[in-house]
Amino acid sequence: MSFEKLDALGRRLESLEHALSILGADEATHMAVGGGEKRAEAMANLAGMYHTQSTAPEIRDWIEAAKAEDLNEDQTLALGEFERSYVNATCLPTEFVERRTVATMRSEQLWRELRARNDWDSFLPALEGVVDLVREEAALRSDALGLAPYDALMEQYDPGNRTETLNPIFADLKGFLKDFVPEALDVQEEKLSQRPLKALKGPYSIENQRELGLAAMRAVGFDFTHGSLAVSHHPFCGGVPTDVRMTTRYRTDQFLFSLMAVLHETGHALYEQGLDKSWSHWPLGKARGMGIHESQSLFVEMQLARSPEFWSFALPMIHQYMGEDAIPGWDATDVLNQVNFVERGYIRVDADEVTYPLHVILRYELEQDLVYGKLEAAQIPEAWDAKMTEYLGISTIDDPKDGPMQDVHWPGGAFGYFPSYTLGAMIAAQQWSALEKSLPDAREQIGKGEFDAINDWRRQNIWLQGSRYSTPDLITRATGEPLNPEFFKAHLRKRYGRNG
Amino acid sequence: MSFEKLDALGRRLESLEHALSILGADEATHMAVGGGEKRAEAMANLAGMYHTQSTAPEIRDWIEAAKAEDLNEDQTLALGEFERSYVNATCLPTEFVERRTVATMRSEQLWRELRARNDWDSFLPALEGVVDLVREEAALRSDALGLAPYDALMEQYDPGNRTETLNPIFADLKGFLKDFVPEALDVQEEKLSQRPLKALKGPYSIENQRELGLAAMRAVGFDFTHGSLAVSHHPFCGGVPTDVRMTTRYRTDQFLFSLMAVLHETGHALYEQGLDKSWSHWPLGKARGMGIHESQSLFVEMQLARSPEFWSFALPMIHQYMGEDAIPGWDATDVLNQVNFVERGYIRVDADEVTYPLHVILRYELEQDLVYGKLEAAQIPEAWDAKMTEYLGISTIDDPKDGPMQDVHWPGGAFGYFPSYTLGAMIAAQQWSALEKSLPDAREQIGKGEFDAINDWRRQNIWLQGSRYSTPDLITRATGEPLNPEFFKAHLRKRYGRNG
Incomplete structure (x- = not known):
């Protein structure tokens, strides 16, 4: 046969x-x-x-x-x-x-x-x-x-995604964010004028940070019989589904960045660990694509781990693993103000979840123009600067290192990849909304550190599906409708908006 | 071409x-x-x-x-x-x-x-x-x-080795050891009646043991830009010549066993690291065989690291890495009495260097009989017991686990491998003797912790030769004569004998 x-x-x-x-x-x-x-x-x-x-x-x-x-x-x-x-x-x-x-x-x-x-x-x-x-x-x-x-x-990264569908979605999101970024910054300023940001006071030992990271991974469902955590210069989630190799890095003056990075990579890891192992030698058994993969990491990082419910559960873990004096007098709100801090910046990988999509949309627009010959490489710095100025109000014209030279994707020839990041954010928000419909007390479960039912929903609807369906079909099957930016916008409004 | x-x-x-x-x-x-x-x-x-x-x-x-x-x-x-x-x-x-x-x-x-x-x-x-x-x-x-x-x-393990040459060598060594084991035990008893064995007083932290092991590896020439040390259930030296993966294991009630095991594996590692890298993709560029490989590990373990000169250099390292109270009041002789303790025992891998060859010769003789049909598997326990009784004066007849079932080699079908262990011990002694002729102050160099000239001799005569010559030819080229058990016998006499 x-x-x-x-x-x-x-x-x-x-x-x-x-x-x-x-x-x-x-x-x-x-x-x-x-x-x-x-x-x-x-x-x-x-x-x-x-x-x-x-x-x-x-x-x-x-x-x-x-x-x-x-x-x-x-x-x-x-x-x-x-x-x-x-x-x-x-x-x-x-x-x-x-x-x-x-x-x-x-x-x-x-x-x-x-x-x-x-x-x-x-x-x-x-x-x-x-x-x-x-x-x-x-x-x-x-x-x-x-x-x-x-x-x-x-198509290499997300089978089934088409500009015909995505262009209006990204245009809609861009229009929303142009107004919403200033709103989020205003709201943040008001909040912080009432309760100023607290400063972290290191040094935080690497051993303690590692134990905290392992505890957080365990809490959200990482299976240590099929994976491990090591240290590398750039955090990644690699290995194979039966032996996921996650990494992070540590700074002794900070522990929240490393913890959030660990939770992000844990999202990728759960997807790999949750794939159907009996199909692992078929293309069908592999993770669907980059957008869906990013939706799984951002689901853990953004939907779960940057929520108030998560921190009502996780704050005692900080005390347990980092010591009582690690963040003296902080409550969950203080942590959230740190990890959800919004700021207009030059660098995509350092961006918060409100401004991040604008970095991606800029690249998505420019790389289409480059592919279709509407833009030449020599014109990138001006085009980049014009969009940065329009979308985020900051200029990169004198600093290509923090402008069009900041990412490895274009030097490496990986065009068509960038949209996956923001698609992931939108898909994660849409999944959360669908999940909450079938699991109405999902937020309370997070607050109790219970992730089994949440993971079961994802296992059935995403992980076990492997590559059975195209990216758009998988979204529709899992959430009941095609990709719809309203869920992500509602998520941002709730977390960062004036009436959130 | x-x-x-x-x-x-x-x-x-x-x-x-x-x-x-x-x-x-x-x-x-x-x-x-x-x-x-x-x-x-x-x-x-x-x-x-x-x-x-x-x-x-x-x-x-x-x-x-x-x-x-x-x-x-x-x-x-x-x-x-x-x-x-x-x-x-x-x-x-x-x-x-x-x-x-x-x-x-x-x-x-x-x-x-x-x-x-x-x-x-x-x-x-x-x-x-x-x-x-x-x-x-x-x-x-x-x-x-x-x-x-x-x-x-x-021939799979040591190209060029022939029973015609080896049988008389092993017979000679066996004859020697039958008398020498009792002599070494008597000498040891007399020495220990004057100065009793001191007891180790743990616990010894694994972190300290690891640092001591790394320092010992560095001292004898391990190149950490081309290798590393990790932990595994059974110590081994694996990986590739540009990235040697050495392992050890630790017990908190003991640190000398782990240290000697680290030094043994470092001997294997130095050989791999010292091969000519430009030939690494040819069979010619690989280590010659099991007997030569074992000679390199035993050279470090037996010729260098169990010598009095080594411990006059290494004793301060113990204090430095394990703390002043690790072996309070011990001098080099106390350490040597521990690491060179001779004992008749059942288990080959636990044997000291005096009794070890008898374990090997027993297997070498039995496996020839098995291959040539002079012995059947069902007769092994009796044959094993007869030889153990004759060579070491101990019976294994009621305890196959510590008799013919102790090694993985026969269950795994690896016949012809055992002689490599004792060939390695003999080759190491012969190499030391040749080296000392061209480097008369080699012992003083060990005492000063200087291993560069010793390693250079080995690099030129063994490591860089890769698989250019058969095992017997490599021995003759490196030492000036064919394999001769007198060097190993002299080594044992000097270290363990009445007139040593």
Whole structure:
């Protein structure tokens, strides 16, 4: 049976992915510094084996033959995802992939060096090369998939997302935020004039912070028989579903940032741990995409862990693990004022949840213009500055390091990825609303530190669904309606608005 | 050029080995408990890819064609090792390998279960199956290599070792030890009647023990830019030459055992770190074999770290890392009396360096008889007991758990491996003697904690030689003469004898 050949192929590919995931996590956590060169060579060779095995011409024949076979529903859906993976993996000629790999690697290396020197002009030629390649890639993917070029790029990260649907949603959200950011800042100012922000008084020991982080992970449902927490320069959630490798980093003058980062990554981890393990060797059994993945991390971080209910439960944990004097005299409101502080800033990754979407929308708009030739790389600084000034009232024209050079995505050629971040925020809010309908006391449960029923809802509606459905279909099935920005807007109004 | 094809194949195989080594080390140190099943599947699939790629029929053609090519000396030697690896990898039919893998896996699992229950009778049928397979394997290897059957088994672990040479050496050593063990015990009794053994007074914190171990590793030359130390249930030295993964374990009532184990594994690590990195993707660039590897670990453990000179240097490190009260009032002699304590015992892995070779010789003799059909598995307990009684004066007849069931080697089908342990001890003593000839103040250097010149001698004579020469040739080149048990006997006499 041809489906069995695909099944066996899936097991071989899963083993190579397993090795690449664990080697990648190990590199960031436990590798000796001098081990990098051989590690890179090993991972490149394994990735090459993965590519060769996953794009073999006979797979096309197996897929076609399997369509005529007697398959059950899971197998039929699995076959669709095998085909989607195969088409996405084979739609670029090898010659192009090699050319792109060399160019984006070089561009990323240059970016690391030149960003530190705030040197846009020297970086520009490399970025122009990447933009040319991205246009070429978008055209190739567009031809193969029958999608608009930018949609064909997004399809890699969130199958089914289309600019036709997303443009009005992002436009609506942008319009809302232009008014709402000032409102949130005003409300915050009034609140803080009544009750000033309290200062953290370190040093906070790393050992205590680690214990607190582990306790928080355990509380919200992380399964330590299938995962662990380590330290790395940049926090990530990697590994494999049966052995999730989460990391964080610590500062001794702060512990709330690390704790919130741990909770964010725990959201990713719960999704991976909650996938159906019996399908893990099929594309069908993997997490759906970047937008859904981000919705799971932001669900834990934004919907759960930045809520007043969470802190009525979590405040005693701070005392327990950090000592009674860690935040002397603070109540839950003091913590919330810290972790939910709103501020107009230059840097996307440092942004709060109110201003963050504007950073993403700016990039989403610019990268469409770049892909469609309406904007050239040389024009980015002015275009970036104009939008930053319009959306957030701050100028980046003299500081490309904190402007268009701040992210690795464009130097690395990852166009079509940025929208996932804000889609994740919107999807998380919409999921919370749907969940609350079927679990009316969900907020009280958070306040008691009870996350089982909340996780069960997510397990049934998101995690166990793997890649059965496109991103839009998964949203509709889980929440009863298509993506609707009103849920996220209502969430922001409630938490940050004048009548919240 | 065909040699270039072998070179490229070597890089692919090195990448798969890299993944398997790191995944193996990770499994024992950082893997979540629930990750084992998928890890086993991934490693089995990667090992399958390794087998397929390393035994492909066209490799035979490349090797033959490369013989006619214009190769330099390194390439010529490398080609010889490519051929040796290929012949050793392909001399067993796939059907046999699969049959053996299933049988030894099952037998190992049974052994773990039944050893704990001291149940030889239930284990016997599985071991009989393994012995049949080992006889079959020895015959197959013998045919392919033109060696005697037991020699063909040893050839996997120490190329060039032959029973014809080793039997008289082991017989000589056995004869020596039969008299020398009683002498060493008498001498020890006299010494301890003058100065009784001091008792260790824990608890010794694991953190302090770890720092002491790291300091000892650093002192004898471990390169922390190419390796690290972690914790595992059984200490090992794994990973890859650019990123050696060493482990140890700790007991809070003892710190000397862990420290000596760390020093032993550091000996393995130095060999791996000292290999020529430019050849790491050729069989030629890998460590020569098990006997030479053990000689490097025992060189550090026995020749260096159990010597009086070492402890005149190392005693202050104990005070520094374990605190002044860790061993109050001890001098170097007190430590030496602890770490060099001689005792007749049942268990090979717990044996001191005087009695250890008798444990090995017993196994070496029995496994030859098993391979040649002079002994059947059912007769092992009696044969084992007879030799234990003759060599060490202790009986194991009622306690198979601490007799023939104590080691994993036979349940796992690894016949021909045991001699490596005692060969390593003899080679280490012979190397020390050769080294001292060219570095007459080597003992004083140890006493000052200076290991650079000692390591340079080993680097030039052993480490950088990789697999250029067979085990016997490497010994002769490094020490000026073939393996000679007199050096090890002299070492034992000096350390433990009446006139030492």
